[in-house]
Amino acid sequence: MTTLVQTLIDGVALGSLYALIALGYTMVYGILRFINFAHSDIFMLGAWFSCTIAGLLGWAVGTPPTWAFIVVLLAAMAACGLLGFIIERLAYRPLRSAPRINVLITAIGVSLFLENFGQLPKIFGNTPTKMPALIPDIALGSFAGVRLSLVNLIVIVVAVVLMGALEWLIYGTKLGRAMRAVSYDTKTAALMGIDVDRVISITFVVGSALAAAAGFLQAAKIVAVQQPAHVSWVQLGLKAFVAAVIGGIGNVRGAMIGGVLLGLVEMLGGAYLSSELRVVYVFTMLILVLLLKPEGLLGKTTVEKV
Template sequence: MDWFLQQLINGLALGAIYALIALGYTMVYGVLRFINFAHSDVLMLGAFAAYYLAPLVAPLLGATTIPSAIAVIVLSAAICAVIGMTIEYLAYRPLRKRPRLTVLITAIGVSLFIEYTGQHEKVFGAATKSFPTLLPKTEIILGGLRCSSNDLVVVGLTAVLLVAMWFIVQRTKIGMAMRAVSFNEQAASLMGVNANAIISFTFAIGSALAAIGGIFYSMRAPGIEPLMGVQPGLRAFIAAVLGGIGNLPGAALGGLVLGLLETFFGGMPGLSNYRDAIAFALLILILLFRPAGLLGKVQTEKV
Protein backbone atom coordinates (compact mmCIF):
# COMPACT_ATOMS: atom_id res chain seq x y z
CA MET A 1 0.00 0.00 0.00
CA ASP A 2 2.86 2.39 0.78
CA TRP A 3 4.35 1.73 -2.68
CA PHE A 4 0.97 2.39 -4.31
CA LEU A 5 0.43 5.67 -2.45
CA GLN A 6 3.99 6.83 -3.13
CA GLN A 7 3.61 6.19 -6.86
CA LEU A 8 0.24 7.96 -6.76
CA ILE A 9 1.87 11.07 -5.26
CA ASN A 10 4.72 11.01 -7.79
CA GLY A 11 2.31 10.40 -10.66
CA LEU A 12 0.06 13.31 -9.72
CA ALA A 13 3.04 15.69 -9.70
CA LEU A 14 4.29 14.48 -13.09
CA GLY A 15 0.77 14.43 -14.53
CA ALA A 16 0.17 18.01 -13.40
CA ILE A 17 3.17 19.13 -15.47
CA TYR A 18 1.89 17.25 -18.53
CA ALA A 19 -1.56 18.77 -17.96
CA LEU A 20 -0.11 22.27 -17.81
CA ILE A 21 1.69 21.82 -21.13
CA ALA A 22 -1.32 20.07 -22.70
CA LEU A 23 -3.52 23.06 -21.84
CA GLY A 24 -1.47 25.15 -24.28
CA TYR A 25 -1.84 22.55 -27.04
CA THR A 26 -5.57 22.25 -26.54
CA MET A 27 -6.24 26.01 -26.45
CA VAL A 28 -4.54 26.61 -29.79
CA TYR A 29 -6.25 23.58 -31.33
CA GLY A 30 -9.61 24.68 -29.95
CA VAL A 31 -9.44 27.96 -31.87
CA LEU A 32 -7.44 27.14 -35.02
CA ARG A 33 -7.93 23.36 -35.34
CA PHE A 34 -4.24 22.60 -35.86
CA ILE A 35 -1.41 21.28 -33.69
CA ASN A 36 1.31 23.79 -32.88
CA PHE A 37 4.34 21.50 -32.80
CA ALA A 38 6.54 24.46 -31.87
CA HIS A 39 4.74 24.48 -28.50
CA SER A 40 7.31 22.08 -27.03
CA ASP A 41 10.12 24.43 -28.02
CA VAL A 42 8.40 27.40 -26.40
CA LEU A 43 8.50 25.21 -23.28
CA MET A 44 12.29 25.01 -23.69
CA LEU A 45 12.54 28.78 -24.21
CA GLY A 46 10.59 29.30 -20.99
CA ALA A 47 13.07 27.13 -19.09
CA PHE A 48 16.03 29.05 -20.51
CA ALA A 49 14.32 32.38 -19.78
CA ALA A 50 14.03 31.32 -16.13
CA TYR A 51 17.66 30.10 -16.19
CA TYR A 52 18.93 33.54 -17.22
CA LEU A 53 16.42 35.58 -15.18
CA ALA A 54 16.98 33.82 -11.85
CA PRO A 55 20.49 35.32 -11.24
CA LEU A 56 19.18 38.78 -12.18
CA VAL A 57 16.16 38.65 -9.88
CA ALA A 58 17.99 37.07 -6.91
CA PRO A 59 19.88 40.26 -5.83
CA LEU A 60 16.59 42.19 -5.78
CA LEU A 61 14.21 39.71 -4.12
CA GLY A 62 16.60 37.14 -2.68
CA ALA A 63 17.66 33.73 -3.92
CA THR A 64 15.32 30.76 -3.45
CA THR A 65 12.46 32.82 -2.08
CA ILE A 66 8.79 32.74 -3.04
CA PRO A 67 8.71 36.40 -4.34
CA SER A 68 11.81 35.69 -6.45
CA ALA A 69 10.27 32.49 -7.88
CA ILE A 70 6.99 34.28 -8.68
CA ALA A 71 8.87 37.08 -10.45
CA VAL A 72 10.94 34.62 -12.51
CA ILE A 73 7.88 32.58 -13.49
CA VAL A 74 5.79 35.63 -14.42
CA LEU A 75 8.60 37.24 -16.46
CA SER A 76 9.39 33.96 -18.25
CA ALA A 77 5.70 33.46 -19.06
CA ALA A 78 5.48 37.03 -20.41
CA ILE A 79 8.57 36.53 -22.60
CA CYS A 80 7.18 33.30 -24.04
CA ALA A 81 3.77 34.92 -24.57
CA VAL A 82 5.46 37.50 -26.80
CA ILE A 83 7.42 34.74 -28.57
CA GLY A 84 4.21 32.78 -29.15
CA MET A 85 2.46 35.82 -30.67
CA THR A 86 5.51 36.48 -32.86
CA ILE A 87 5.52 32.89 -34.14
CA GLU A 88 1.81 33.14 -34.94
CA TYR A 89 2.22 36.49 -36.71
CA LEU A 90 5.25 35.53 -38.81
CA ALA A 91 4.75 31.82 -39.50
CA TYR A 92 1.08 30.88 -39.14
CA ARG A 93 -0.98 33.95 -39.99
CA PRO A 94 0.16 34.16 -43.65
CA LEU A 95 -0.84 30.48 -44.07
CA ARG A 96 -4.21 30.63 -42.36
CA LYS A 97 -6.15 30.17 -45.60
CA ARG A 98 -3.82 27.46 -46.88
CA PRO A 99 -4.41 23.69 -46.47
CA ARG A 100 -3.90 22.29 -42.97
CA LEU A 101 -0.99 20.17 -44.18
CA THR A 102 0.90 23.32 -45.15
CA VAL A 103 0.47 24.78 -41.67
CA LEU A 104 1.46 21.46 -40.06
CA ILE A 105 4.71 21.29 -42.05
CA THR A 106 5.41 24.92 -41.17
CA ALA A 107 4.90 24.16 -37.47
CA ILE A 108 7.44 21.33 -37.67
CA GLY A 109 9.84 23.67 -39.48
CA VAL A 110 9.47 26.34 -36.79
CA SER A 111 10.11 23.69 -34.15
CA LEU A 112 13.32 22.51 -35.82
CA PHE A 113 14.45 26.11 -36.40
CA ILE A 114 14.11 26.95 -32.69
CA GLU A 115 15.80 23.73 -31.55
CA TYR A 116 18.87 23.97 -33.76
CA THR A 117 19.22 27.72 -33.40
CA GLY A 118 19.27 27.17 -29.65
CA GLN A 119 22.12 24.67 -30.04
CA HIS A 120 24.36 27.31 -31.61
CA GLU A 121 27.22 28.23 -29.30
CA LYS A 122 26.30 31.92 -29.44
CA VAL A 123 22.72 31.23 -28.32
CA PHE A 124 22.31 28.55 -25.62
CA GLY A 125 24.87 25.98 -26.70
CA ALA A 126 24.41 22.22 -26.90
CA ALA A 127 25.78 21.47 -23.41
CA THR A 128 23.37 20.61 -20.59
CA LYS A 129 23.04 23.36 -17.98
CA SER A 130 22.05 22.92 -14.36
CA PHE A 131 18.71 24.59 -13.64
CA PRO A 132 18.77 27.02 -10.70
CA THR A 133 16.82 26.38 -7.51
CA LEU A 134 13.83 28.72 -7.55
CA LEU A 135 11.81 27.59 -4.54
CA PRO A 136 12.91 26.43 -1.09
CA LYS A 137 12.50 22.67 -1.25
CA THR A 138 11.41 20.66 1.77
CA GLU A 139 10.58 16.99 2.10
CA ILE A 140 7.25 16.17 3.74
CA ILE A 141 7.38 12.73 5.38
CA LEU A 142 4.19 11.03 6.51
CA GLY A 143 4.76 7.51 7.69
CA GLY A 144 6.58 5.76 4.86
CA LEU A 145 5.54 8.35 2.26
CA ARG A 146 7.65 11.21 0.97
CA CYS A 147 6.42 14.28 -0.87
CA SER A 148 8.34 17.33 -2.06
CA SER A 149 6.95 20.79 -1.40
CA ASN A 150 7.69 21.61 -5.06
CA ASP A 151 5.34 18.81 -6.16
CA LEU A 152 2.55 20.31 -4.05
CA VAL A 153 3.19 23.70 -5.66
CA VAL A 154 3.01 22.17 -9.15
CA VAL A 155 -0.28 20.37 -8.47
CA GLY A 156 -1.82 23.41 -6.77
CA LEU A 157 -0.77 25.87 -9.46
CA THR A 158 -1.98 23.57 -12.23
CA ALA A 159 -5.40 23.36 -10.56
CA VAL A 160 -5.54 27.16 -10.22
CA LEU A 161 -4.53 27.72 -13.85
CA LEU A 162 -7.06 25.18 -15.09
CA VAL A 163 -9.85 26.97 -13.21
CA ALA A 164 -8.57 30.33 -14.51
CA MET A 165 -8.51 29.09 -18.11
CA TRP A 166 -12.00 27.65 -17.79
CA PHE A 167 -13.26 30.94 -16.33
CA ILE A 168 -11.64 32.97 -19.13
CA VAL A 169 -13.09 30.76 -21.87
CA GLN A 170 -16.58 30.32 -20.38
CA ARG A 171 -17.28 33.49 -18.39
CA THR A 172 -15.55 36.44 -20.11
CA LYS A 173 -16.17 38.39 -23.31
CA ILE A 174 -12.81 37.46 -24.75
CA GLY A 175 -13.60 33.81 -23.99
CA MET A 176 -16.90 34.17 -25.82
CA ALA A 177 -14.98 35.64 -28.75
CA MET A 178 -12.56 32.70 -28.67
CA ARG A 179 -15.44 30.24 -28.80
CA ALA A 180 -17.02 32.21 -31.65
CA VAL A 181 -13.80 32.20 -33.69
CA SER A 182 -13.43 28.48 -32.99
CA PHE A 183 -16.95 27.77 -34.22
CA ASN A 184 -16.87 29.98 -37.32
CA GLU A 185 -14.10 32.54 -37.87
CA GLN A 186 -15.81 34.26 -40.80
CA ALA A 187 -19.14 34.66 -39.02
CA ALA A 188 -17.37 35.94 -35.89
CA SER A 189 -15.54 38.54 -37.98
CA LEU A 190 -18.83 39.69 -39.51
CA MET A 191 -20.17 40.19 -35.97
CA GLY A 192 -17.30 42.53 -35.13
CA VAL A 193 -14.86 40.10 -33.51
CA ASN A 194 -11.21 40.85 -34.29
CA ALA A 195 -10.15 37.32 -35.19
CA ASN A 196 -6.45 38.20 -35.48
CA ALA A 197 -6.39 39.67 -31.98
CA ILE A 198 -8.23 36.67 -30.52
CA ILE A 199 -5.86 34.19 -32.16
CA SER A 200 -2.82 36.17 -30.97
CA PHE A 201 -4.26 36.18 -27.44
CA THR A 202 -4.77 32.42 -27.62
CA PHE A 203 -1.15 31.88 -28.67
CA ALA A 204 0.01 34.20 -25.88
CA ILE A 205 -1.92 32.25 -23.23
CA GLY A 206 -0.83 28.88 -24.62
CA SER A 207 2.83 29.93 -24.78
CA ALA A 208 2.72 31.33 -21.24
CA LEU A 209 1.36 27.99 -20.00
CA ALA A 210 4.14 26.19 -21.89
CA ALA A 211 6.74 28.40 -20.19
CA ILE A 212 5.35 27.64 -16.72
CA GLY A 213 5.22 23.94 -17.56
CA GLY A 214 8.81 24.09 -18.81
CA ILE A 215 9.99 25.70 -15.58
CA PHE A 216 8.32 23.08 -13.41
CA TYR A 217 9.60 20.28 -15.65
CA SER A 218 13.14 21.68 -15.36
CA MET A 219 12.88 21.74 -11.57
CA ARG A 220 12.54 17.93 -11.71
CA ALA A 221 15.00 17.33 -14.56
CA PRO A 222 18.78 16.92 -14.10
CA GLY A 223 19.46 19.81 -16.49
CA ILE A 224 18.21 21.83 -19.45
CA GLU A 225 19.35 21.90 -23.09
CA PRO A 226 17.85 23.03 -26.42
CA LEU A 227 16.23 19.65 -27.19
CA MET A 228 14.70 19.23 -23.74
CA GLY A 229 11.18 20.09 -24.93
CA VAL A 230 10.79 17.16 -27.32
CA GLN A 231 9.90 14.42 -24.83
CA PRO A 232 7.59 16.40 -22.50
CA GLY A 233 6.02 18.04 -25.55
CA LEU A 234 5.19 14.67 -27.11
CA ARG A 235 3.80 13.37 -23.83
CA ALA A 236 1.69 16.49 -23.37
CA PHE A 237 0.36 16.08 -26.91
CA ILE A 238 -0.58 12.49 -26.08
CA ALA A 239 -2.25 13.76 -22.90
CA ALA A 240 -4.26 16.32 -24.90
CA VAL A 241 -5.41 13.65 -27.37
CA LEU A 242 -6.14 11.22 -24.54
CA GLY A 243 -8.39 13.68 -22.73
CA GLY A 244 -9.97 15.12 -25.87
CA ILE A 245 -7.99 17.79 -27.67
CA GLY A 246 -9.76 21.14 -27.63
CA ASN A 247 -11.28 20.33 -24.23
CA LEU A 248 -9.65 22.07 -21.24
CA PRO A 249 -10.76 19.60 -18.52
CA GLY A 250 -9.86 16.80 -20.94
CA ALA A 251 -6.28 18.09 -21.24
CA ALA A 252 -5.94 18.13 -17.46
CA LEU A 253 -7.45 14.65 -17.13
CA GLY A 254 -5.24 13.27 -19.91
CA GLY A 255 -2.12 14.71 -18.29
CA LEU A 256 -2.94 13.21 -14.91
CA VAL A 257 -3.80 9.79 -16.39
CA LEU A 258 -0.59 9.69 -18.45
CA GLY A 259 1.54 10.84 -15.51
CA LEU A 260 0.05 8.16 -13.26
CA LEU A 261 0.50 5.41 -15.85
CA GLU A 262 4.12 6.37 -16.51
CA THR A 263 4.93 6.50 -12.81
CA PHE A 264 3.26 3.20 -11.93
CA PHE A 265 4.79 1.30 -14.85
CA GLY A 266 8.15 3.04 -14.32
CA GLY A 267 8.20 1.81 -10.73
CA MET A 268 7.59 -1.83 -11.66
CA PRO A 269 10.63 -4.09 -12.07
CA GLY A 270 11.17 -5.04 -15.69
CA LEU A 271 8.77 -2.39 -17.06
CA SER A 272 10.63 0.85 -16.30
CA ASN A 273 12.36 0.79 -19.71
CA TYR A 274 9.03 0.62 -21.52
CA ARG A 275 7.38 3.77 -20.19
CA ASP A 276 7.73 5.58 -23.54
CA ALA A 277 6.27 2.60 -25.39
CA ILE A 278 3.38 2.54 -22.94
CA ALA A 279 2.62 6.22 -23.60
CA PHE A 280 2.51 5.78 -27.38
CA ALA A 281 0.62 2.49 -27.15
CA LEU A 282 -1.99 4.36 -25.12
CA LEU A 283 -2.23 6.97 -27.89
CA ILE A 284 -2.78 4.28 -30.52
CA LEU A 285 -5.50 2.62 -28.44
CA ILE A 286 -7.29 5.92 -27.90
CA LEU A 287 -7.16 6.74 -31.62
CA LEU A 288 -8.52 3.29 -32.44
CA PHE A 289 -11.36 3.00 -29.95
CA ARG A 290 -12.17 6.58 -28.92
CA PRO A 291 -10.72 9.09 -31.39
CA ALA A 292 -12.43 12.03 -29.69
CA GLY A 293 -10.68 11.32 -26.37
CA LEU A 294 -12.03 10.62 -22.90
CA LEU A 295 -13.99 13.88 -22.60
CA GLY A 296 -14.15 14.86 -26.26
CA LYS A 297 -17.29 14.88 -28.35
CA VAL A 298 -17.60 13.09 -31.66
CA GLN A 299 -18.26 15.62 -34.42
CA THR A 300 -19.89 14.60 -37.68
CA GLU A 301 -18.34 16.20 -40.74
CA LYS A 302 -20.92 17.37 -43.29
CA VAL A 303 -20.08 17.29 -46.96
Protein backbone atom coordinates in the same frame (compact mmCIF):
# COMPACT_ATOMS: atom_id res chain seq x y z
CA MET B 1 0.24 1.05 0.18
CA THR B 2 3.14 3.44 0.66
CA THR B 3 4.29 2.85 -2.90
CA LEU B 4 0.81 3.42 -4.22
CA VAL B 5 0.29 6.76 -2.47
CA GLN B 6 3.77 7.90 -3.43
CA THR B 7 3.19 6.90 -7.04
CA LEU B 8 -0.14 8.70 -7.15
CA ILE B 9 1.48 11.91 -5.89
CA ASP B 10 4.30 11.64 -8.41
CA GLY B 11 1.85 10.77 -11.15
CA VAL B 12 -0.37 13.77 -10.50
CA ALA B 13 2.69 16.05 -10.39
CA LEU B 14 3.97 14.71 -13.71
CA GLY B 15 0.50 14.74 -15.19
CA SER B 16 0.03 18.40 -14.21
CA LEU B 17 3.01 19.25 -16.40
CA TYR B 18 1.60 17.28 -19.31
CA ALA B 19 -1.75 18.99 -18.82
CA LEU B 20 -0.22 22.48 -18.89
CA ILE B 21 1.56 21.73 -22.15
CA ALA B 22 -1.36 19.83 -23.66
CA LEU B 23 -3.60 22.88 -23.19
CA GLY B 24 -1.52 24.86 -25.69
CA TYR B 25 -1.74 22.11 -28.31
CA THR B 26 -5.46 21.72 -27.84
CA MET B 27 -6.31 25.44 -27.78
CA VAL B 28 -4.47 26.12 -31.03
CA TYR B 29 -5.98 23.03 -32.62
CA GLY B 30 -9.43 24.05 -31.43
CA ILE B 31 -9.19 27.35 -33.28
CA LEU B 32 -6.90 26.79 -36.25
CA ARG B 33 -7.25 22.99 -36.71
CA PHE B 34 -3.53 22.36 -36.93
CA ILE B 35 -0.97 20.83 -34.60
CA ASN B 36 1.51 23.45 -33.52
CA PHE B 37 4.62 21.29 -33.45
CA ALA B 38 6.66 24.24 -32.20
CA HIS B 39 4.70 24.12 -28.96
CA SER B 40 7.02 21.68 -27.19
CA ASP B 41 9.87 24.05 -28.00
CA ILE B 42 8.05 26.86 -26.25
CA PHE B 43 7.95 24.58 -23.24
CA MET B 44 11.71 24.02 -23.59
CA LEU B 45 12.29 27.76 -23.90
CA GLY B 46 10.18 28.28 -20.78
CA ALA B 47 12.76 26.25 -18.86
CA TRP B 48 15.66 28.09 -20.45
CA PHE B 49 14.14 31.51 -19.92
CA SER B 50 13.63 30.55 -16.27
CA CYS B 51 17.30 29.66 -15.84
CA THR B 52 18.45 32.78 -17.65
CA ILE B 53 16.11 35.14 -15.84
CA ALA B 54 16.98 33.66 -12.43
CA GLY B 55 20.66 34.07 -13.31
CA LEU B 56 20.21 37.67 -14.44
CA LEU B 57 18.42 38.49 -11.21
CA GLY B 58 21.39 37.13 -9.29
CA TRP B 59 19.61 34.14 -7.80
CA ALA B 60 22.08 31.57 -9.15
CA VAL B 61 24.22 31.96 -6.05
CA GLY B 62 23.33 32.14 -2.39
CA THR B 63 19.82 31.68 -1.06
CA PRO B 64 17.19 33.44 -3.15
CA PRO B 65 14.15 34.89 -1.39
CA THR B 66 11.13 32.59 -1.10
CA TRP B 67 9.07 34.65 -3.55
CA ALA B 68 11.81 34.46 -6.18
CA PHE B 69 10.20 31.51 -7.93
CA ILE B 70 6.98 33.44 -8.49
CA VAL B 71 8.88 36.28 -10.16
CA VAL B 72 10.81 33.89 -12.41
CA LEU B 73 7.66 31.91 -13.23
CA LEU B 74 5.74 35.02 -14.25
CA ALA B 75 8.69 36.44 -16.19
CA ALA B 76 9.16 33.20 -18.13
CA MET B 77 5.43 33.07 -18.86
CA ALA B 78 5.52 36.66 -20.12
CA ALA B 79 8.60 35.99 -22.28
CA CYS B 80 7.11 32.87 -23.87
CA GLY B 81 3.74 34.57 -24.27
CA LEU B 82 5.43 37.31 -26.25
CA LEU B 83 7.33 34.72 -28.26
CA GLY B 84 4.12 32.85 -29.04
CA PHE B 85 2.58 36.12 -30.20
CA ILE B 86 5.55 36.82 -32.50
CA ILE B 87 5.61 33.28 -33.92
CA GLU B 88 1.92 33.41 -34.78
CA ARG B 89 2.30 36.84 -36.33
CA LEU B 90 5.35 36.02 -38.46
CA ALA B 91 4.99 32.34 -39.26
CA TYR B 92 1.32 31.34 -39.11
CA ARG B 93 -0.78 34.40 -39.88
CA PRO B 94 0.56 34.82 -43.44
CA LEU B 95 -0.65 31.25 -44.05
CA ARG B 96 -4.17 31.81 -42.74
CA SER B 97 -5.76 30.90 -46.07
CA ALA B 98 -3.10 28.41 -47.20
CA PRO B 99 -3.70 24.63 -47.12
CA ARG B 100 -3.29 23.18 -43.65
CA ILE B 101 -0.32 21.04 -44.66
CA ASN B 102 1.69 24.22 -45.35
CA VAL B 103 1.02 25.45 -41.85
CA LEU B 104 1.99 22.07 -40.41
CA ILE B 105 5.30 22.07 -42.24
CA THR B 106 5.92 25.64 -41.14
CA ALA B 107 5.29 24.57 -37.54
CA ILE B 108 7.96 21.88 -37.87
CA GLY B 109 10.27 24.51 -39.33
CA VAL B 110 9.64 26.87 -36.42
CA SER B 111 10.30 23.97 -34.05
CA LEU B 112 13.67 23.17 -35.64
CA PHE B 113 14.55 26.84 -35.72
CA LEU B 114 13.86 27.34 -32.03
CA GLU B 115 15.81 24.23 -31.01
CA ASN B 116 18.88 25.08 -33.04
CA PHE B 117 18.81 28.83 -32.59
CA GLY B 118 18.72 28.23 -28.86
CA GLN B 119 22.02 26.36 -29.05
CA LEU B 120 23.95 29.34 -30.40
CA PRO B 121 26.68 30.33 -27.95
CA LYS B 122 25.24 33.84 -27.51
CA ILE B 123 21.76 32.50 -26.79
CA PHE B 124 21.59 29.57 -24.38
CA GLY B 125 24.60 27.58 -25.58
CA ASN B 126 24.70 23.86 -26.19
CA THR B 127 25.67 22.53 -22.80
CA PRO B 128 23.26 21.55 -20.07
CA THR B 129 22.91 24.07 -17.30
CA LYS B 130 21.85 24.02 -13.70
CA MET B 131 18.61 25.64 -12.65
CA PRO B 132 19.19 28.00 -9.69
CA ALA B 133 17.66 26.51 -6.55
CA LEU B 134 14.64 28.78 -6.32
CA ILE B 135 12.62 26.07 -4.65
CA PRO B 136 14.57 24.37 -1.86
CA ASP B 137 14.67 20.60 -2.16
CA ILE B 138 12.87 19.74 1.06
CA ALA B 139 10.19 17.29 2.01
CA LEU B 140 7.10 18.78 3.57
CA GLY B 141 6.68 15.72 5.65
CA SER B 142 7.04 12.01 5.49
CA PHE B 143 3.97 10.11 6.49
CA ALA B 144 4.63 6.42 6.76
CA GLY B 145 7.34 6.59 4.13
CA VAL B 146 5.38 8.76 1.69
CA ARG B 147 7.37 11.81 0.73
CA LEU B 148 5.68 14.97 -0.47
CA SER B 149 8.41 17.27 -1.72
CA LEU B 150 7.95 21.02 -1.83
CA VAL B 151 8.67 21.01 -5.57
CA ASN B 152 5.92 18.52 -6.29
CA LEU B 153 3.48 20.46 -4.15
CA ILE B 154 4.32 23.68 -5.99
CA VAL B 155 4.02 21.92 -9.35
CA ILE B 156 0.53 20.73 -8.48
CA VAL B 157 -0.60 24.00 -6.90
CA VAL B 158 0.68 26.14 -9.79
CA ALA B 159 -0.93 23.82 -12.34
CA VAL B 160 -4.26 23.85 -10.50
CA VAL B 161 -4.23 27.65 -10.16
CA LEU B 162 -3.36 28.17 -13.83
CA MET B 163 -5.92 25.68 -15.06
CA GLY B 164 -8.54 27.26 -12.81
CA ALA B 165 -7.67 30.65 -14.28
CA LEU B 166 -7.91 29.25 -17.80
CA GLU B 167 -11.25 27.62 -17.07
CA TRP B 168 -12.51 30.98 -15.81
CA LEU B 169 -11.12 32.77 -18.87
CA ILE B 170 -12.78 30.39 -21.32
CA TYR B 171 -16.12 29.81 -19.62
CA GLY B 172 -16.56 32.94 -17.55
CA THR B 173 -15.47 35.90 -19.65
CA LYS B 174 -16.55 37.67 -22.81
CA LEU B 175 -13.16 36.94 -24.36
CA GLY B 176 -13.54 33.23 -23.59
CA ARG B 177 -16.96 33.20 -25.20
CA ALA B 178 -15.40 34.78 -28.27
CA MET B 179 -12.67 32.12 -28.24
CA ARG B 180 -15.25 29.34 -28.17
CA ALA B 181 -17.21 31.04 -30.94
CA VAL B 182 -14.11 31.38 -33.11
CA SER B 183 -13.20 27.75 -32.50
CA TYR B 184 -16.66 26.66 -33.64
CA ASP B 185 -16.94 28.83 -36.75
CA THR B 186 -14.40 31.50 -37.62
CA LYS B 187 -16.46 33.24 -40.30
CA THR B 188 -19.66 33.51 -38.30
CA ALA B 189 -17.60 34.73 -35.35
CA ALA B 190 -16.32 37.55 -37.55
CA LEU B 191 -19.94 38.39 -38.45
CA MET B 192 -20.59 38.89 -34.73
CA GLY B 193 -17.99 41.63 -34.64
CA ILE B 194 -15.25 39.47 -33.16
CA ASP B 195 -11.74 40.39 -34.30
CA VAL B 196 -10.71 36.84 -35.15
CA ASP B 197 -7.01 37.61 -35.62
CA ARG B 198 -6.89 39.16 -32.19
CA VAL B 199 -8.53 36.12 -30.61
CA ILE B 200 -6.02 33.84 -32.36
CA SER B 201 -3.13 35.98 -31.09
CA ILE B 202 -4.45 35.77 -27.55
CA THR B 203 -4.82 32.02 -27.87
CA PHE B 204 -1.15 31.69 -28.79
CA VAL B 205 -0.10 33.98 -25.97
CA VAL B 206 -2.11 32.05 -23.38
CA GLY B 207 -1.04 28.62 -24.66
CA SER B 208 2.61 29.65 -24.76
CA ALA B 209 2.49 31.13 -21.28
CA LEU B 210 1.08 27.86 -19.93
CA ALA B 211 3.84 25.89 -21.66
CA ALA B 212 6.36 28.28 -20.14
CA ALA B 213 4.94 27.59 -16.70
CA ALA B 214 5.38 23.88 -17.36
CA GLY B 215 8.94 24.58 -18.50
CA PHE B 216 9.71 26.45 -15.32
CA LEU B 217 8.24 23.69 -13.15
CA GLN B 218 10.11 20.99 -15.04
CA ALA B 219 13.39 22.91 -14.62
CA ALA B 220 12.70 23.41 -10.91
CA LYS B 221 12.01 19.69 -10.60
CA ILE B 222 14.91 18.17 -12.48
CA VAL B 223 17.37 21.03 -11.83
CA ALA B 224 19.73 19.98 -14.64
CA VAL B 225 18.28 21.64 -17.73
CA GLN B 226 19.25 19.86 -20.94
CA GLN B 227 20.52 21.68 -24.01
CA PRO B 228 17.77 23.17 -26.20
CA ALA B 229 17.83 20.47 -28.90
CA HIS B 230 17.98 17.57 -26.45
CA VAL B 231 15.67 14.65 -27.20
CA SER B 232 14.17 14.77 -23.71
CA TRP B 233 12.33 18.01 -24.55
CA VAL B 234 10.90 16.56 -27.72
CA GLN B 235 9.78 13.46 -25.85
CA LEU B 236 8.08 15.39 -23.07
CA GLY B 237 6.37 17.63 -25.58
CA LEU B 238 5.28 14.59 -27.56
CA LYS B 239 3.80 12.95 -24.48
CA ALA B 240 1.90 16.13 -23.73
CA PHE B 241 0.58 16.01 -27.29
CA VAL B 242 -0.53 12.44 -26.65
CA ALA B 243 -2.32 13.72 -23.54
CA ALA B 244 -4.19 16.26 -25.66
CA VAL B 245 -5.23 13.56 -28.13
CA ILE B 246 -6.32 11.20 -25.36
CA GLY B 247 -8.46 13.90 -23.78
CA GLY B 248 -9.95 14.82 -27.15
CA ILE B 249 -7.95 17.33 -29.18
CA GLY B 250 -9.60 20.73 -29.22
CA ASN B 251 -11.22 20.14 -25.84
CA VAL B 252 -9.72 22.16 -23.01
CA ARG B 253 -11.06 20.06 -20.16
CA GLY B 254 -10.00 16.97 -22.08
CA ALA B 255 -6.41 18.20 -22.17
CA MET B 256 -6.41 18.67 -18.39
CA ILE B 257 -7.83 15.22 -17.73
CA GLY B 258 -5.72 13.56 -20.41
CA GLY B 259 -2.55 15.08 -18.94
CA VAL B 260 -3.18 13.93 -15.40
CA LEU B 261 -4.34 10.51 -16.56
CA LEU B 262 -1.22 10.05 -18.64
CA GLY B 263 1.03 11.07 -15.76
CA LEU B 264 -0.71 8.54 -13.52
CA VAL B 265 -0.49 5.71 -16.06
CA GLU B 266 3.16 6.41 -16.66
CA MET B 267 4.08 6.47 -12.97
CA LEU B 268 1.90 3.52 -11.99
CA GLY B 269 3.34 1.45 -14.82
CA GLY B 270 6.81 2.56 -13.83
CA ALA B 271 6.26 1.59 -10.22
CA TYR B 272 4.49 -1.75 -10.66
CA LEU B 273 5.61 -3.09 -14.05
CA SER B 274 8.91 -1.83 -15.26
CA SER B 275 10.32 1.66 -15.03
CA GLU B 276 12.15 1.16 -18.31
CA LEU B 277 8.93 0.92 -20.27
CA ARG B 278 7.40 4.23 -19.17
CA VAL B 279 7.18 5.55 -22.72
CA VAL B 280 5.54 2.30 -23.78
CA TYR B 281 2.64 2.79 -21.35
CA VAL B 282 2.04 6.25 -22.73
CA PHE B 283 1.78 5.11 -26.31
CA THR B 284 -0.12 1.95 -25.43
CA MET B 285 -2.69 4.18 -23.84
CA LEU B 286 -2.76 6.33 -26.96
CA ILE B 287 -3.35 3.27 -29.14
CA LEU B 288 -6.10 2.02 -26.83
CA VAL B 289 -7.91 5.35 -26.84
CA LEU B 290 -7.59 5.68 -30.61
CA LEU B 291 -8.99 2.18 -31.05
CA LEU B 292 -11.84 2.44 -28.57
CA LYS B 293 -12.76 6.12 -28.63
CA PRO B 294 -10.96 7.81 -31.51
CA GLU B 295 -12.40 11.24 -30.76
CA GLY B 296 -10.72 11.18 -27.33
CA LEU B 297 -12.21 10.85 -23.88
CA LEU B 298 -14.02 14.20 -23.98
CA GLY B 299 -14.14 14.50 -27.77
CA LYS B 300 -17.18 15.97 -29.45
CA THR B 301 -20.27 14.19 -28.21
CA THR B 302 -22.90 16.90 -28.60
CA VAL B 303 -25.78 15.92 -30.81
CA GLU B 304 -26.30 18.41 -33.57
CA LYS B 305 -29.62 18.68 -35.30
CA VAL B 306 -29.64 19.91 -38.83
